[in-house]
Amino acid sequence: MSVPTPDADGLYKRKLSGTSLFLAKGAMPEELNYGDPIVSTLLWSTQKFEVARVVSDMQKLADGFVRMHSVPEGNRWKKVEGWTSAENVKEIQVSSEEEIWEFVEAKKTESMSNPAHPWWEVFILNSSSSRSLALFRVHHAIGDGISLTAIFCQILCGEDGMPIGLEAIGKLSGSSSSSSSSPRRKKETQYGIGTALSAIAKIPKVAMVPKGPFDTETAYLGPAPERRKAESSGKRKTVMLPSFSLEAVKKIAKSSEVPEGVTINDVLLSGFTGMLRRYCEFMGDDLFQYGSGDRSCCCGTTFNSRALVAFAMPRSPDELRDPEDALRNAFTFISCPLAVLAKKPLQRLTLTAASVDALKRSGEAFTAFNIQSFAQKTLPEAEVKKTGVGLLSRHTCVFSNVPGPQFPVWAFGNAVDEPGFIYPNVCQQVALVSYNGRICGNVCLDPEVVERSDVLGAFLLEEMQELAGEVGVPPESVLFSKDDPAAAMLEKLVASRKETVKYETVARPVAAAAVVAEGEGEGEGLRSRLGKSGAEGAGVDA
Known part of the structure; x- marks a missing residue:
C-alpha cells in the first residue's frame, strides 16, 4: 500500500x-x-x-x-x-x-x-x-x-x-478466514447479537463508573481522599516482575483442576491479585484477616478492589498494514473485580476467570468504547479529561498484557534478549508482554504509597508457584530463570516472615482505633475504611 x-x-x-x-x-x-x-x-x-x-x-x-x-x-x-x-x-x-x-x-x-x-x-x-x-x-x-x-x-x-x-x-488481527456459512460463524453471529443487546443494557452501568465509588483503601492503595485529588507527586517507580515460563502458565490454564475456558490472561491477572493480597498481609493490613472469598467484609460493607483491563477493538490484517489506518487508538478500559479477599490461589483464579468471562459476554467493552467515542466528540475537553481522571483514580490499577512472537527476533540487527514497556499512569500500571516462551513485565507505581515495592516480585512468584502446586503443575517449572532476583527475595521472606510492619490507615479515626485496642466494637476501623471507598466515595467527582 x-x-x-x-x-x-x-x-x-x-x-x-x-x-x-x-x-x-x-x-x-x-x-x-x-x-x-x-x-x-x-x-x-x-x-x-x-x-x-x-x-x-x-x-x-x-x-x-x-x-x-x-x-x-x-x-x-x-x-x-x-x-x-x-x-x-x-x-x-x-x-x-x-x-x-x-x-x-x-x-x-x-x-x-x-x-x-x-x-x-x-x-x-x-x-x-x-x-x-x-x-x-x-x-x-x-x-x-x-x-x-x-x-x-x-x-x-x-x-x-x-x-x-x-x-x-x-x-x-481479527480472523477473516472463517466462512459466514460455517456452523462456527453462525454461532458467533448469534452470540454477537446477544452481546450487542447486552451492551445496550450496560450503558447506565458503564457511564457511571467514573463517578462511582473509589476502591477500598489498603496497604497497596492510598486513601480515597488523596486519590480523589488525583494530583501527581511526580514520582513513579518501575518495579520489575519475575519472568515466568509461558508453557507453565499454559499448563495451569489447561489443568483439569481449573474451570474450562480459563485463559493465560486469567492466570496472570489472578497471580497479580494474589500478589496484592500477600503484600497487604505482609504490611499487616488488618482488612485481610477477614477474607471470605467474596466481596463482602466482616462488617457487612462492600469491599472494592478493581483493575481497569485494556480491551483493544479487533482490526483486520489489511488495516494493520495500511499507511493511514495501521496506527490508531482503538481501545477502551473495562472495570474488572479483583478477587483479593479470596484466601487461596485456585479460588482467586476461579473467581478471576468468571469475572473476565462475564465481562467478555456482557458487551461492556463495546459499550465503553462507544460511550468513550461519543463523549470525546461531544463534551468539552475539560469534562472529558475530568472523566478520564475519575475513571483511573477510582481503580487499583490498569492491567495490560501484550502478546509477542514466541520465537527469537532481531531488532535493529540485534537479537532481542527481553522486551518490555513502561507507562506512568494515574493509578498503578501493570505492563506484561509475552516473548519467546516467557512472560515478563513490570509495575509502574507511586513509591510513596507502596513503601516496600522491593518484595512485590517475590510475592508474585510465591503466588504463581502455589497456584501451580494446587493444580498439579510442578511449582519449580513456573520461574523462567532460576537466577531471577525474585527467587532470592522469596527465600529471604520465607525465612523471616516476622519482618512485617503495621499499616496505619489515614482513614481510620483515632477514637475508633482506641475502641478496637480496648477489645470493644471490633470492626469499627475496617468499617471506617470501607465507608471511605464505598458509600462516602459514591457520586464524588474527581
Whole structure:
C-alpha cells in the first residue's frame, strides 16, 4: 500500500479519532502535573546496537506510515518536511545496566525532546559491561499497543533476516478466514447479537463508573481522599516482575483442576491479585484477616478492589498494514473485580476467570468504547479529561498484557534478549508482554504509597508457584530463570516472615482505633475504611 499524498499545507485527509485527539491534547488536566502520555518500549540485547541500522529501520517506518513522519495539527496529521529519522535517534554511552535504568527512570515522565519533530524518539544505550538497550519512546497519540506492535513486525526479523510479519502474532488481527456459512460463524453471529443487546443494557452501568465509588483503601492503595485529588507527586517507580515460563502458565490454564475456558490472561491477572493480597498481609493490613472469598467484609460493607483491563477493538490484517489506518487508538478500559479477599490461589483464579468471562459476554467493552467515542466528540475537553481522571483514580490499577512472537527476533540487527514497556499512569500500571516462551513485565507505581515495592516480585512468584502446586503443575517449572532476583527475595521472606510492619490507615479515626485496642466494637476501623471507598466515595467527582 502506498502512502497518500498530503494537501498543499502538508495535511493528510484522515482526521484523528476522538481518542487520538484526546491524547494529543494531553490526557490529563494540566494542573495535575502528569505530563504527556508517553509509552516507553524497551528492547534489551546482549550486543551493542549500531546507530546507523537503527536510523535505517526507523526511516522505513517513517516512510511507510503517516503518523511516523507527522505531527498533529488541529484534528489532522501534518507531514514534517525536510526531516529524517536520524534527528530522532540518539546514542548514549553508559557503563552498566544500573546506569541504563537510571536513564530510563528519569526519561519515562519527560515530554518529547523536540515536539516539532514526529512524536517518537529512540535512545541507544550501549554498554560494554552489560546488556545494551534500545529505548523507543512514543507519544500515545500515535497509536495503541496493538498498532505499534503491528508496525514493528515490519522491521523485527527472524533468524533468517526476514521481517516476521503480522502472522507471528496472530492475536493482533481479527480472523477473516472463517466462512459466514460455517456452523462456527453462525454461532458467533448469534452470540454477537446477544452481546450487542447486552451492551445496550450496560450503558447506565458503564457511564457511571467514573463517578462511582473509589476502591477500598489498603496497604497497596492510598486513601480515597488523596486519590480523589488525583494530583501527581511526580514520582513513579518501575518495579520489575519475575519472568515466568509461558508453557507453565499454559499448563495451569489447561489443568483439569481449573474451570474450562480459563485463559493465560486469567492466570496472570489472578497471580497479580494474589500478589496484592500477600503484600497487604505482609504490611499487616488488618482488612485481610477477614477474607471470605467474596466481596463482602466482616462488617457487612462492600469491599472494592478493581483493575481497569485494556480491551483493544479487533482490526483486520489489511488495516494493520495500511499507511493511514495501521496506527490508531482503538481501545477502551473495562472495570474488572479483583478477587483479593479470596484466601487461596485456585479460588482467586476461579473467581478471576468468571469475572473476565462475564465481562467478555456482557458487551461492556463495546459499550465503553462507544460511550468513550461519543463523549470525546461531544463534551468539552475539560469534562472529558475530568472523566478520564475519575475513571483511573477510582481503580487499583490498569492491567495490560501484550502478546509477542514466541520465537527469537532481531531488532535493529540485534537479537532481542527481553522486551518490555513502561507507562506512568494515574493509578498503578501493570505492563506484561509475552516473548519467546516467557512472560515478563513490570509495575509502574507511586513509591510513596507502596513503601516496600522491593518484595512485590517475590510475592508474585510465591503466588504463581502455589497456584501451580494446587493444580498439579510442578511449582519449580513456573520461574523462567532460576537466577531471577525474585527467587532470592522469596527465600529471604520465607525465612523471616516476622519482618512485617503495621499499616496505619489515614482513614481510620483515632477514637475508633482506641475502641478496637480496648477489645470493644471490633470492626469499627475496617468499617471506617470501607465507608471511605464505598458509600462516602459514591457520586464524588474527581
